[in-house]
Amino acid sequence: MWRTHPIHPNLKTHSIQCNRNASVPIPQELYEPGDLIIGGIASQVFFHHNPMHFRDQPSQMLIEEAIVDTKHYQHILALVFAVKEINHNPRILPNITLGFHLYDSYYSAHMTFKATLALLSSQHEHIPNYKCDVQNNLAAVIGGLGSQTSIHMATILKIYKTPQLSYGSVLSGGNDKPFSSWYKMVPNDNHQYKGIVQLLVRFKWIWVGLFVVDDDNGEMFLQSLIPLFSQNGICFAFINRIQKTNYIDGMIAIFLSKWDAFQSLMESKVNVLVVNGAPPSMEELSWHLHFVDLNAPIGKVWIVTAHWDFESKNYQREWDIQHFHGAISLTIHSNQPKGFRTFLQRVNPFWTKTDSFITEFWEQAFDCLLKESNGRKSDEPKPTCTAEEKLENLPGPLFEMSMTGHSYNIYNAVYAISHALHAILESSSKLRLEPWNLKAWQLNHFLRTISFNNSVGDAVCFDENGELIVGLDVTNWVTFPNNSFVRVKVGSLDPHAPPGKELKIQDENLVWHKWFAQVPPVSVCNDNCHPGYRKKKKEGEPFCCYDCVPCSHGKISDKKDMDDCIKCPEDQYPNKAQNECSSKSLSFLTYEEPLGIIVVSFILSFSLTTVFVLITFIKNHDTPIVKANNRSLTYILLISLLLCFLCSFLFIGHPGRVTCLLRQTSFSMVFSVALSSVLAKTITVVLAFMATKPGSRVRRWVGKRMANSIVLSCSFLQAALCTVWLISSPPFPYTDMKSLDDKMILECNEGSSMMFFCVLGYMGFLAIVTFTVAFFARKLPDSFNEAKFITFSMLVFCSVWVPFIPTYYSIKGKSMVAVEIFSILASSAGLLGCIFSPKCYMIVMRPELNDRHHLIPRKYQ
Known part of the structure; x- marks a missing residue:
């Protein structure tokens, strides 16, 4: 009697009498019986053949030559080695023998389908869904090497939910359902x-x-x-x-x-x-x-x-x-199981009677003919194989003695199946489940949950997608x-x-090809852009191809192939090569530098000169020249000029809060007093000559009270402006990071530019008024008339301060401070020189002229 078993629980049971000659067996096959069978689809042989046409019968396809991937024979041997190792291990599947059944896919879709159906059928019978008296308890199938082979196998195996463990390439997304029966022994x-x-x-x-x-x-x-x-x-x-x-x-x-x-x-x-x-x-x-x-x-x-x-x-x-x-x-990833190399060394053409893979492998690997295959024709005569050839003597491209990655995947796949079988049989021991009653689909749950270390210590477990971790x-x-x-x-x-x-x-x-002069070698579309340059895309070229252009002003690139240059921090500036930032130095006018020494020299010289003039006038305070045109105004003017010269010291050195508050305000106040004094002297000259006319009412205005009133009122207005400035928006120390590339300018910020111009404008107004009055009084008698000298002094003042404004705002740093100092010194020296140098000359060099009879014209004596 023939015995049948349904392979899938949803398929009906039929009976059929099996005939061993019902179909043509697949040439490449390796079989060993056992209580449970592990199937396998290898990829070792592919055919060079003429292309087929639809008008030809499949049987008419002429195979010209079978080419063997000799290296893939190790995949078959790895499966055999793993099965034999498990059968000798009493801790895995005791009292149960594993067998195996392998076919070749021939890198062909129809041969892969045929081999898969053969695994699901009784041995040598391609009739699925039936089991004859020959036991065929298929537990799982291992294969294939390529994506297409694996997909072709899965097309049939998924119907029966038979576990399939692919040991080679699998298309991502080909079958990623979490509860499928397809397992991948390779990472995604x-x-x-x-x-x-x-x-x-x-x-x-x-x-x-x-x-x-x-x-x-x-x-x-x-x-x-x-x-x-x-x-x-x-x-x-x-x-x-x-x-x-x-x-x-x-x-x-x-x-x-x-x-x-x-x-x-x-x-x-x-x-x-x-x-x-x-x-x-x-x-x-x-x-x-x-x-x-x-x-x-x-x-x-x-x-x-x-x-x-x-x-x-x-x-x-x-x-x-x-x-x-x-x-x-x-x-x-691969490792070397103990004993695998020794197992390979024992392999020969006659190591097992059921291996039909080895004949083609042996002949092509060793380029010889086995005795029983000598009848085949060959273009070139080949020696007869001795069967004493050793696999270890083959070069690496033909065969390797160390276990390759694909073979290691097969080795782990066999162990995964064995551990799953062991787990299911242990869990079903109370039911006394016999191996031949085991259904392949029952392994899926256990395969997804197993986790173990193989014989070399590597962990084996699957993730939720059935991929080996x-x-x-x-x-x-x-x-x-x-x-x-x-x-x-x-x-x-x-x-x-x-x-x-x-x-x-x-x-x-790492070892590199000897052709390379530089290691590691470079592979770029063009040379790298060195620091100081940036990449500029070439039109119509991939983004890896670019030109190198220098960084724009104020930017650097400190690495190769930068997409854009970067700005330095505010306290740093680009160097000349524009490949790094250097710290900016502090810039302010100091006493130690040459410019500072020159400025100090001028300040001291003019100050000493002013002191000399003041002392001279004090010593000769009773002389007519000193007494002329209000001696008090003369002293006020000289003292204010001295203070103007000394105010220049506030512009030298590290700017501080106090110096910034005093710089502009103190100078403007003192200079306004000087200008007010000059204006008062000029008005005094005009009024003095107008008062000499008989019956003139101007006589009562001539005197110290009027002059002092002019000085006080004009100075008060400037003081009021300065007070408003200091209250509303006072000057403060400021560090200018941007004006100069390589320096940080320490300066005093005016706070309010409007107030700064108001103060300067008021001094200009006083100068213009003084110049106008002096200009009209310039033809009065010389002996009592300072109007000519005042006119020249105001011309000097205007010639200094008119170009000051554009110059002041066109330069930065210590040069700007030096311009203002020289403007103060020049304008003050102009007043000192034009007004007092003629008088000092007469007092010191021509004292005989310092007499009332010489100074007053005869008609006024």
Whole structure:
């Protein structure tokens, strides 16, 4: 009697008599019986064949040659090794034997569907939903290597909710439902895309080329990576799409059509090439690199994704791989289980009778023919395999003795299934659930919740999306002239680390291509903009291509490739190279500097001169010259001029609060007294001569009272203006940061410019009135007349203060202070010299003329 079992609880049970010859078996197969079976879909063989047409029958497809990815045979051996290791472990699934059943996908959709259906059917019978007398207790399926293979498998397996553990590339978003039966043993591709960007940013590679497989996986790669490029200031010089080809004629046609373009890409100034691909889609790239230049490999930094590996076909074993020397890849994390290398050393063509993978592998890996396959025709005679060949003698591109990342994923997948089976059987022990009554869909809950450490101590658990929580290794590939290579782990990528700390890499361990003179190499569209310059975008070019222009006045750039120059802080200024800020020095007129010494010398000279004149007049106070035109006004004028000279000291030294209050107000008050005295002397002269006329009423106005009234009233008005100024908006110390590039000017701010001009304007008004009165009195008799001298002194005053205003506001710093000091000194010296020098000359040099008879004309005597 034949026994049937439904595979899915919602499917009805039917009975059918199985016939072992009902269908053609799949050539590549590896089977070992057990209480529970772990299925597997490997990707080792693909066919070079002529393209099919719809008019042809499928059976008429002529296979020209089967090409074996010899390196992928390790994936099969990793599954076998893990199953055998578990069967010898009494702590996992005791009293239960695991078996395995593996088929090849042949990188073909219809062969993948056929192999998946075969796993769901009885052995050698492609009739799903039935189990014959041969037990086929399928627990889960491991596969496949590529995204398309995994999707094709999932199309069937998801119907039965059979757990599928993909050990290779899976399209992001392909099946991310949290409660599906699809589990990914690799991290989400978005993690490695971010890792690639972080790697480029770390080495400042902003001008890169992209090689992308021309399929859905490649499009997803571009859609994810290009926005990340833009966000991190990275541009791509070109995108070269790698065609997926399955037949040799198409490969050659594509190769010839793209030869010139590929040659120019390799010789471009792009030093970093990012490659997305997986076997066998990298075939075209290998063809091109082989024929670019065998004698002088062009140095590039190849950054490859986790699903690409250094591998060669049988016909490529002599091809030079020096182009890839120093390549960097984000590889799937791997470790080395104890005993795996020893297990590989025992593998030979006859290690098991059920392995139909090994024949094609052995012959192509060792380039020989096994005895039982000698009947096949070959273009070139090959030696007979001795079966004594050792896997460890094969070069790395053909086979590796250390467990690769994909093999390690398979190893962990077997252990994940085993731990889930162990958990479900332990939880169902009271029900006495037998292995052959176990349904595959029952494992899903346990697979999502398991968490354990494998034999080498790595944690194995899945997240809510069924993805293994694992990082990536940063691997540096070091190649040798004999076509061997070494994987050097130089860092890691932990997607679950805090932002900015995901990528860890030891730069000092990196090996670069010998073609590069500078390490690490640079890859930019143009030379960097050095400090002192900024970037200026080139029209019609990517943003990574730019010109370098100097920073504008007052700005700096202290780093390379700055988008814009920055202003220095207010207390600093750009240096000549405009690449750093220097501290500004304080600027104010000091006593120690040459200009200050000159100013002090003038102040002391004029002050001493004024004192000398005053002493001279005091000593000769009874002489006619001194007594003429009001002796008191003369003393007031001399004292006010002395104070004007001394007021200049307030403008020298560090400006303080008191000095700022006194600078302008004290000078304006004292100078107003001087001008009032001159005005009073002038009016006195005019009134004195008008009073000499008979019967003149002006006589009563001539005297000290009128002169003092003029001085007091005119000075009072200026005092009132100064008082209003000090109350409303007094001057204050101020630091001017902006007027001079390299200095901070310490000065006194006037507080109210309007009041400052009112004070100056009032002194100008007094000067104009005095000049007008003196001008009209200039022709009176000389002996008693000072009007001529006063007229000249007012001309000096006006010639000094009229150009003062525009000059004062056109310069800054100590020069502005010096201008005001010299204006004070010049105008005061003008009054002193024009009015008193003639009198001093007569008193000192011609005392005989200082007599009343000489000073008064005869008609007035």
